[in-house]
Amino acid sequence: MSEGYYEHSNGNGTTNGTYGEGRSNAASPNGDSLHNSRAISPSGYPVKTEPGLNGNANAGSVQAQQPARKKLASWVGFSNLPNQVHRRSVRRGFQFVAMVVGESGLGKSTLINTLFETKLYQPKNVPAPGEDRGQTVQIESISAEIEENGVRLKLTVVDTPGFGDFVNNDESWKPIVDNIEARFDAYLEQENRVNRLKLVDNRVHACIYFIQPTGHSLKPIDIEFMRRLHTKVNLIPVIAKADTMTDDEIVLFKQRILSDIAHHGIRIFQPPQYENEDEETIQENEEIISKVPFAVVGSDTLVNSPDGRQVRGRAYPWGVIEVDNEDHCDFVKLRQMLVRTHMEELREHTNDVLYENYRTDKLKAMGVSQDETVFKETNPAAKQAEERALHEAKLAKMEAEMKMVFQQKVQEKEAKLKQSEEELYLRHREMKDALEKQRQELEDKKRRIESGRPLTPEKGSQKKRFGLGK
Numbered sequence: 001m002s003e004g005y006y007e008h009s010n011g012n013g014t015t016n017g018t019y020g021e022g023r024s025n026a027a028s029p030n031g032d033s034l035h036n037s038r039a040i041s042p043s044g045y046p047v048k049t050e051p052g053l054n055g056n057a058n059a060g061s062v063q064a065q066q067p068a069r070k071k072l073a074s075w076v077g078f079s080n081l082p083n084q085v086h087r088r089s090v091r092r093g094f095q096f097v098a099m100v101v102g103e104s105g106l107g108k109s110t111l112i113n114t115l116f117e118t119k120l121y122q123p124k125n126v127p128a129p130g131e132d133r134g135q136t137v138q139i140e141s142i143s144a145e146i147e148e149n150g151v152r153l154k155l156t157v158v159d160t161p162g163f164g165d166f167v168n169n170d171e172s173w174k175p176i177v178d179n180i181e182a183r184f185d186a187y188l189e190q191e192n193r194v195n196r197l198k199l200v201d202n203r204v205h206a207c208i209y210f211i212q213p214t215g216h217s218l219k220p221i222d223i224e225f226m227r228r229l230h231t232k233v234n235l236i237p238v239i240a241k242a243d244t245m246t247d248d249e250i251v252l253f254k255q256r257i258l259s260d261i262a263h264h265g266i267r268i269f270q271p272p273q274y275e276n277e278d279e280e281t282i283q284e285n286e287e288i289i290s291k292v293p294f295a296v297v298g299s300d301t302l303v304n305s306p307d308g309r310q311v312r313g314r315a316y317p318w319g320v321i322e323v324d325n326e327d328h329c330d331f332v333k334l335r336q337m338l339v340r341t342h343m344e345e346l347r348e349h350t351n352d353v354l355y356e357n358y359r360t361d362k363l364k365a366m367g368v369s370q371d372e373t374v375f376k377e378t379n380p381a382a383k384q385a386e387e388r389a390l391h392e393a394k395l396a397k398m399e400a401e402m403k404m405v406f407q408q409k410v411q412e413k414e415a416k417l418k419q420s421e422e423e424l425y426l427r428h429r430e431m432k433d434a435l436e437k438q439r440q441e442l443e444d445k446k447r448r449i450e451s452g453r454p455l456t457p458e459k460g461s462q463k464k465r466f467g468l469g470k
């Protein structure tokens with residue numbers, strides 16, 4: 001079936017193999033989550049990468065060996081892997097948490113109901129004039145299990161009623177940041193458990209931020225909120241109730257919003273672009289990017305269009321604005337990005353970048369540190385050479401030590417031998433002296449005998465002679 005090739009990993013976590021005929025788009029419509037290499041830009045969002053070349057992301061580390069390319073003689077079967085992933089994912093189901101933030105009445109509930117084509121939100125009781133609205137921003141979440149073509153999605157929508165509704169909105173962002181961090185903490189706590197098989201992912205994967213359709217520029221509350229949140233959540237700004245503005249006003253407003261966002265260094269979620277993607281996907285992504293911030297219109301009711309169709313939209317005396325018509329608003333593009341093409345990307349970016357950064361900071365603050373060198377990528381040959389050099393240095397050190405000990409022992413032995421030699425020499429001289437003395441005595445004796453003198457003059461005879469003489 002497959003006339004493909006396989007490659008070993010090039011050590012950078014990327015493979016360049018194709019799926020051949022067995023390629024499946026089921027797990028990911030554009031297949032990108034399965035075969036594209038990725039690099040994370042300093043901004044945290046993936047950027048275009050050259051497959052196989054992103055080893056220089058590890059500057060300073062030793063380059064890994066080139067992968068061996070081998071032709072397959074017959075179909076092995078791993079081209080079916082995407083289908084296996086697809087089946088497993090369908091079995092497990094998906095979890096997605098979306099947060100909606102914006103001032104009251106901007107159409108948040110309506111848009112969520114429109115997005116998922118379900119009455120997730122029931123009409124709320126709007127507080128009567130003078131009725132207590134509460135003092136702080138509330139965090140409320142609604143969950144629902146929705147199913148489409150056998151794929152189950154546990155959708156949680158986190159609402160933030162009260163945001164921007166007070167006289168003083170200085171700290172409106174705080175309860176929201178706290179809630180996002182509490183969700184990260186809950187996930188971290190699960191990860192630290194002994195049994196991590198069933199992790200419930202309640203982290204916020206996307207935050208749709210509703211901008212009031214003023215036509216001016218971003219308000220201080222918008223900037224403050226986005227500045228505080230952009231490192232913790234995928235921000236998706238939308239212009240609420242876009243049907244209240246003309247097309248020209250929308251174009252101008254978008255430009256102002258984008259320049260404000262750039263000016264304040266705010267990172268919003270941008271669909272990443274990867275190399276080797278097909279033309280269609282690239283164009284789709286470009287179209288989505290061109291619509292940011294999405295000018296949306298929400299409606300979960302059907303109205304009659306002038307040409308007699310029943311459409312989701314809003315009816316006005318001057319005509320009908322259709323939610324699902326790309327010429328009328330950007331709702332379709334927002335839904336495409338959020339649900340159809342980039343939901344997995346949003347989940348992945350939340351896990352791999354936003355949560356990872358939070359987790360690292362948190363653990364560091366707790367005093368947990370790690371030895372970075374253990375993750376350094378090394379070339380096995382270089383490592384072997386390094387180990388050999390270390391071993392040789394150790395051997396040389398041992399040899400030098402042994403030599404020193406040997407020399408010391410030799411010196412000691414030599415000193416001992418010298419001492420015993422001197423002792424022997426002394427004894428030898430003593431013996432020689434004694435013998436010499438003995439020899440002289442014997443010589444003396446001999447001379448006496450020969451001369452007829454008594455060997456040893458007797459005391460008595462001498463006395464006698466002396467006596468006789470008298």
Ligand SMILES: Nc1nc2c(ncn2[C@@H]2O[C@H](COP(=O)(O)OP(=O)(O)OP(=O)(O)O)[C@@H](O)[C@H]2O)c(=O)[nH]1
Binds near residue numbers: 102104108109
């Ligand atoms: N013109 C217009 N009106 C909208 C749009 N979306 C919602 N509305 C209307 O605006 C009103 C408020 O909508 P909601 O969806 O309840 O707004 P919300 O932001 O959830 O409000 P809170 O629940 O108070 O935070 C309702 O009357 C909606 O019918 C829209 O796109 N355009």
